[in-house]
Amino acid sequence: MNTATFLEILTVAEKLKCNTRHSWTSSGRHESVAEHSWRIALMALLMRDEFPEIDMDKVIRMCLIHDLGEAFTGDIPTFEKREEDSEKEDKIFFQWIATFPTHYREEFTELLKEMNELKTNEAKLYKALDNLEAVIQHNEADISTWIPLEYDLQFTYGADKVEFSSYLRELKKEIDQRTTEKIAKKNED
Template sequence: MNTATFLEILTVAEKLKCNTRHSWTSSGRHESVAEHSWRIALMALLMRDEFPDIDMDKVIRMCLIHDLGEAFTGDIPTFEKKEEDSEKEDEIFFKWISTFPAPYRDEFTDLLKEMNERQTDEAKLYKALDNLEAVIQHNEADISTWIPLEYDLQFTYGSDKVEFSSYLKDLKKEIDQKTTEKIAQTNKA
């Protein structure tokens, strides 16, 4: 890839550092899309031993690119996002990556298609991590940043995505326990 193209791609990707998510960090500021993507990639890296038959390099690549479309659209919280929002984001993302030089154009296109279809274990794991990280982040944020619907959403979000793995089901139970403790502490105050 020539250096000009390389820098153009990074310039677009940099917007993920600027675009914030609905989630808050433990220090009291909005989380960026880039921070979320980085952490799910780290989660995948740390789970290599739990999933020895999964191509974790592919999962990490999925995690790193999964929200690149949000460089153009911004983040829409899951409880507000509609099918047409997802379709628009994918359309813009596919259009952008069609300008990439081969083999990156083909790789990113194939990864996004696989992620959207969610038929492979790699795609299922990436999506579970995407959902679980959001719940973990909410638990790390001050509960005053939660909106009323998130008290239930903390327990339901991602539950369907972990069903294929006993490890992920155990992780979700642990996260749910942390949520229960957080809510209980708030109710005592």
Template sequence: MNTSTFLEILKVAEKLKCNTRHSWTSSGRHESVAEHSWRVALMALLMRDEFPELDMDKVIRMCLIHDLGESFTGDIPSFEKKEEDTKKEDEAFFEWLDTFPSPYREEFTELLTEMNDLKTGEAKLYKALDNLEAVVQHNEADISTWIPLEYELQFTYGADKVQFSPYLKDLKKELDNRNKQKIAEANNA
């Protein structure tokens, strides 16, 4: 890849550092999309031993690129995102990928297609981690940043995505326990 193309791709991707999510960090500021994507990838890296049958390098690549479409659309919280928002994001991402040189154009297109289809173990794991990271982040944020619907969403978000894995179901149970404790502490304060 020539250096000009390389720097143009990074320029677009840099927007993920600027685009914030609905989530807050433990220090009290909005989380960036880039921070979310980085930690989803870290979660995959830390789970290699739990999923030896999966191509974890592919899962990590999925995690790193999964929100690149938000460079164009910004982040829309899952509880507000509509099908047309997802379609617009994917269209912008695929259009951008058409400007990539080979083999990156083909690789990223194949990854995004596989991620959207959610049929492979790698795609299912990426999607579960994407959802679980949001639950983890909300739990780490001060409860004063939660909006009313998040008291239930913390328990339901991602629950359907972990069903294929005993390990992920256990992780979700642990997160649920921590959320219950956080809510109880807030109610007793």
């Protein structure tokens, strides 16, 4: 890839550092889209031993690119996002990667198609991590940042995505326990 193209791609991707999500960090600021993507990639890396049959390199690549379209659209919280929003994000993403060198254009196109279809174990794992990281992040944020619907959403979000794996079901159970404790502590105060 020539250096100008490389830097142009990084310039667009840098917007993910600036675009914030609905989630808050433990230090009391909004989480960036880039931080979310980085952490789900780290989650995948740390789960290699739990999923030896899965191409974890592919999962990490999925995690790193999954929100690149949000460099153009910004983040829309899951409870507000409509199918039209996802379609618009994908359309912009595909238009952008059409400008990439052939190898990367083909790779990113295939990855996004696989991620959207959610048929392979790699895609299922990426999507589960995407959902679980959001729930983990909410547990790490001050509960005063939660809106009312998140008290239930903490337990339901991602629950369907972990069903294919006993390890992920156990992880979701542990996350739910921490959510329960966080809510109970708030109610004590």
